[in-house]
Every structure is written in C-alpha cells, then in structure tokens.
Amino acid sequence: MRVAFTFPGQGSQSVGMGKDLADAFPQAAQVFAEVDDALGEKLSATIWDGPEETLTLTANAQPALMAVSIAAIRVMEARGLRLADHVAFVAGHSLGEYSALCAAGTFSLADTARLLRIRGNAMQAAVPVGKGAMAAIIGLEHGDVVQICADAASLGSCQIANDNGGGQIVVSGEKDAVEKAAALASEKGAKRALLLPVSAPFHSSLMAPAADAMRDALAGVTKHNPVVPLIANVRAAAVIDAGEIADLLVEQVTGQVRWRETIEWFVANDVTTLYEIGAGKVLTGLARRIDKSVSGVTINTPADIESALATLLA
Structure with a gap:
C-alpha cells in the first residue's frame, strides 16, 4: 500500500487556476509571489485573469502549472505532510517532471520557475512555425x-x-x-x-536546440537528490541521483514521455493510490484507463487538500 504524487503537464492549464488556494492559504499565495519575483513579472495576474491565449503560450503555461502544483504542496507541508514520510515516489508528465522535482527538493522554487521559462522559450524557438x-x-x-x-x-x-x-x-x-x-x-x-x-513538435528530434539550451540551464543551477525517487519520463524507472536526473531532463526534451509504462511501474511496485497535484484531472483519467486497480485522487482545491490530508496523515 504505497502512495505516489503525480504532476500534470501542458494542456491542464485554465484561467483562474490556483486562485482559490492563494485566497485560502498564505503558503499558496507566497508560492505565486516567489514565482513572480523569479520571473520578474506578474505571471500570477495572467494565471488568474488571463487572457487565455497568453496563459496558453508555452513559456507561460509551463511555470504557471508548476506554480499551482507547488502551491498545493506547500499548503500540505504546512499542515504536517512530509514527502519523505508519506509518499513513496513522484512523477510528472513532461513539464510536470520539474514540478515533481521541485516538490521533492531537487530544485528551489525560483530555479524551477526560471528553468521552465527557459524550457518554454527554447522549445518554442527550436522549430520555425509551420514546420x-x-x-x-x-x-x-x-x-x-x-x-x-x-x-x-x-x-x-x-x-x-x-x-x-x-x-x-x-x-x-x-x-x-x-x-x-x-x-x-x-x-x-x-x-x-x-x-x-x-505550437511546436514537442518531444521530437526537432527539439534538439531546446535540449542544448536545457543542458546549459541545468548545469547552472543547484541540484539536490530528491527526498523520494522520481519515476523519470524517458526511463519509466526510479531515479534518485540529481546529476542523472539532470541528464534525463535533457533527454526528455527530444525523447518519449513513457506515461503508460510509468503507471505500469507503479502498479508493479505496490503503489495503490496516485494523487494528481495541481490543475485539472488529466493524469487521473489516464491512470484509470491504463490500470483500474490504481486509485486516482485529484488535489487542486482547498476541499481536495483537506480530504487528502485526512487520509495521508491518518
């Protein structure tokens, strides 16, 4: 009976996401303020007020989704959750891998926001529009x-x-x-x-210039081993060495997100419940279709947090 936290990827964003968390919990509001400071702009205003086409831009959607996920994590931590004590593994879909690693302590929140802004811009710039x-x-x-x-x-x-x-x-x-x-x-x-x-052919060989940009960006940030293993997108297996994780994040830009195999890995390793932390419920739906033996729970509202903590801290 083990628990894993999963973190959503691009496509789960919506205008207004995370606003109820920021209004209800000072720890959540602080996350959005830190992301704004790290990026030197009020991304929070775009997240909560739109316009949708601006939020959907890759360079905005990636740090925005991460901010919502980490806002939920920080609230849960303030209420007594410790990842190392209550969660066996983390995983994230594409950009969600960065959210997972921020939650698990590999990257600081500010560095994660900046890495995702670099990643979004580099992926958009890698291929001419229409190619x-x-x-x-x-x-x-x-x-x-x-x-x-x-x-x-x-x-x-x-x-x-x-x-x-x-x-x-x-x-x-x-x-x-x-x-x-x-x-x-x-x-x-x-x-x-x-x-x-x-807007671009993500996770293809055409993204090679973006992979190079991420190799340089990741080399310049402080990295720690995560407090719980990451199930890496391109490997669908557990990794805990920070240097190896950075290499896999570079590979991920041009490589396959092996989400089906990730869920199968969880099942084979006695994970019975997957908590999807952040916007939307895409990953919960995917898990249900891959293996109905896994229980999926979404955490993106104050009520979700209360319910999850009652179970996790019991």
Whole structure:
C-alpha cells in the first residue's frame, strides 16, 4: 500500500487556476509571489485573469502549472505532510517532471520557475512555425504506431512523443511526416487520428536546440537528490541521483514521455493510490484507463487538500 504524487503537464492549464488556494492559504499565495519575483513579472495576474491565449503560450503555461502544483504542496507541508514520510515516489508528465522535482527538493522554487521559462522559450524557438506538427492516435497498439512512424519517416522525422496509455499515443515531428502518420493510422484502423493544435513538435528530434539550451540551464543551477525517487519520463524507472536526473531532463526534451509504462511501474511496485497535484484531472483519467486497480485522487482545491490530508496523515 504505497502512495505516489503525480504532476500534470501542458494542456491542464485554465484561467483562474490556483486562485482559490492563494485566497485560502498564505503558503499558496507566497508560492505565486516567489514565482513572480523569479520571473520578474506578474505571471500570477495572467494565471488568474488571463487572457487565455497568453496563459496558453508555452513559456507561460509551463511555470504557471508548476506554480499551482507547488502551491498545493506547500499548503500540505504546512499542515504536517512530509514527502519523505508519506509518499513513496513522484512523477510528472513532461513539464510536470520539474514540478515533481521541485516538490521533492531537487530544485528551489525560483530555479524551477526560471528553468521552465527557459524550457518554454527554447522549445518554442527550436522549430520555425509551420514546420512541425503533432497528432494524437487513438486505438492502436504501441508497436503499430512505431511502425507507422517508420513508414512516415520517408517524408521527414516522425516519432512517438507521448505514450499516454489507454490507447492514446501522440506522435511528433515534421509536418508532412506527421500528417502521413495520421493517414496511415486511419488506414490501420485507428479510432481517431487527429492533428493537435500545438505550437511546436514537442518531444521530437526537432527539439534538439531546446535540449542544448536545457543542458546549459541545468548545469547552472543547484541540484539536490530528491527526498523520494522520481519515476523519470524517458526511463519509466526510479531515479534518485540529481546529476542523472539532470541528464534525463535533457533527454526528455527530444525523447518519449513513457506515461503508460510509468503507471505500469507503479502498479508493479505496490503503489495503490496516485494523487494528481495541481490543475485539472488529466493524469487521473489516464491512470484509470491504463490500470483500474490504481486509485486516482485529484488535489487542486482547498476541499481536495483537506480530504487528502485526512487520509495521508491518518
């Protein structure tokens, strides 16, 4: 009977997220103030008041989602939660990996905010607009999509970006190749194969310039071993060495987010409950589709925190 904390990725953001936490708890308000100071701007105003198109920009959405997650964590810590005592593992989906590492003490809050701002800008700048694309393929097995990417590669780079489980796989790469992959997936019997409204081909080889930027950025920040192991996106296995984690975060920029395998790893290692810390409930839904034996709990409101603490601290 073990517990893991998971942290959401891009796409979970919404205008107003975290405002009820900041209004209810001074520890949450302090997190948003620290992120604002670290970035030298009032990101909190964009998070709470919009406009939505500004919040959705990659360079804003990434630190914004992290801020909401850590606001919840800081409130829980103030009420007696200690990650090392109550949680066995942490994991995060793409940018959520940084939230997980901030929660587990690898990076300071200010450094995490700055790293995610660098990451967002670097990912956006890595590929000219219109050159890359991403597509969601629903209803095919992982091996089928690997073959589809290989077949589409005659038109350019194409690879699996996210294996989200439950028959949901996202491919990423050059636009012509991704469009070809979507067409091939439909021919193979996919339930759906649709291009995603994203601004860049994340988690593909085209992101190599962003990986270089993150290697430099990560080299310049203080890192500590996390207080509980991280289940790393690109490895779907536990890691606790800070230097190794930094290398994997660089690899993650161009590599596959192996979320299905991450949930399967949790199940194999006696994790029975996954708490999704932060905005939305995407990861809870994915976990339910991957393995119904796992219990999923979302924590993003004051009431959620009260309920979770009653269980975790019992």
